[in-house]
Amino acid sequence: xxxxxxxxxxxxxxxxxxxxxxxxxxxxENAASNYSLxxxxxxxxxxxxxxxxxxxxxxxxxxxxxxxxxxxxxxLKGTRDEIKEGISAPDSNRPPPILVVIYERIYxxxxxxxxxxxxxxxxxxLLKKSS
Amino acid sequence: xxxxxxxxxYSGILRFYALNDVRKYMKELLERYQREYxxxxxxIGSLLxxxxxxxxxxxxxxxxxxxxxxxxxxxxxxxxxxELTFQLVTEMRPRxxxxxxxxxxxxxxxxxxIPTEATFLLYLHGGIPERLVIDTTEPKPEAYVHKGEYxxxx
Numbered sequence: 001x002x003x004x005x006x007x008x009x010x011x012x013x014x015x016x017x018x019x020x021x022x023x024x025x026x027x028x029e030n031a032a033s034n035y036s037l038x039x040x041x042x043x044x045x046x047x048x049x050x051x052x053x054x055x056x057x058x059x060x061x062x063x064x065x066x067x068x069x070x071x072x073x074x075x076l077k078g079t080r081d082e083i084k085e086g087i088s089a090p091d092s093n094r095p096p097p098i099l100v101v102i103y104e105r106i107y108x109x110x111x112x113x114x115x116x117x118x119x120x121x122x123x124x125x126l127l128k129k130s131s
Numbered sequence: 132x133x134x135x136x137x138x139x140x141y142s143g144i145l146r147f148y149a150l151n152d153v154r155k156y157m158k159e160l161l162e163r164y165q166r167e168y169x170x171x172x173x174x175i176g177s178l179l180x181x182x183x184x185x186x187x188x189x190x191x192x193x194x195x196x197x198x199x200x201x202x203x204x205x206x207x208x209x210x211x212x213x214e215l216t217f218q219l220v221t222e223m224r225p226r227x228x229x230x231x232x233x234x235x236x237x238x239x240x241x242x243x244x245i246p247t248e249a250t251f252l253l254y255l256h257g258g259i260p261e262r263l264v265i266d267t268t269e270p271k272p273e274a275y276v277h278k279g280e281y282x283x284x285x
Contacts, residue, residue: 037280037282041277046272047147127281127282
């Protein structure tokens with residue numbers, strides 16, 4: 001169902017599963033933080049005013065001393081245009097805005113887990129596509 | 132502004148991606164109307180019972196005067212407010228009945244040969260679902276999928 005509104009896109013991110021592992025005894029929380037991410041977003045449900053996505057993110061440190069796997073759902077509520085804008089990447093080298101939002105929302109959890117595991121904490125900055 | 136009672140009665144066109152969503156929306160609409168009807172009816176019922184056999188005069192104000200294009204009650208706010216609630220309840224009955232009828236007979240719409248890619252435009256007039264367009268010109272978007280490899284910026 002859609003109607004005309006002036007509101008901005010509303011995003012709710014839910015974490016449904018978390019798996020964090022310290023992969024090496026040599027892991028050092030003070031080492032340079034360098035994580036690669038494998039990301040998957042898939043549509044779970046859609047109406048004209050909302051879109052529910054399943055997300056799955058796997059972060060692996062380089063060198064591989066730590067790994068985080070987080071999955072869950074993200075619900076976008078807004079007009080059709082707002083939703084479309086939220087899931088469309090501005091260009092091929094940048095992630096879609098919704099991915100940036102999901103990463104921002106789950107970042108706190110990863111930060112705390114990294115501290116508990118004594119592994120490098122992932123950076124909070126925006127993501128860039130790895131070459 | 133504080134809404135004392137009543138419900139927003141939408142007039143406009145809504146698009147749905149599934150016929151089941153249309154049914155679900157109308158069901159929620161009906162439930163909302165019924166909740167509001169019950170609430171307002173209880174207010175009037177309670178007053179009539181409390182006043183014991185006095186009849187409709189307990190909710191009919193004599194303080195109405197026409198001021199400009201409106202009726203204004205400045206002398207009997209309690210009965211004036213109650214009379215408005217009664218009017219609201221009276222107007223809600225046909226709205227509920229019509230929405231119920233649409234829902235009860237919606238199976239006949241669902242049994243139509245509807246193309247799988249169709250979307251649906253529902254026309255509501257004063258909160259009542261009146262017309263439905265089965266739209267094959269604007270199909271539901273393809274399921275969204277995104278996969279990628281990224282890195283955090285240092």
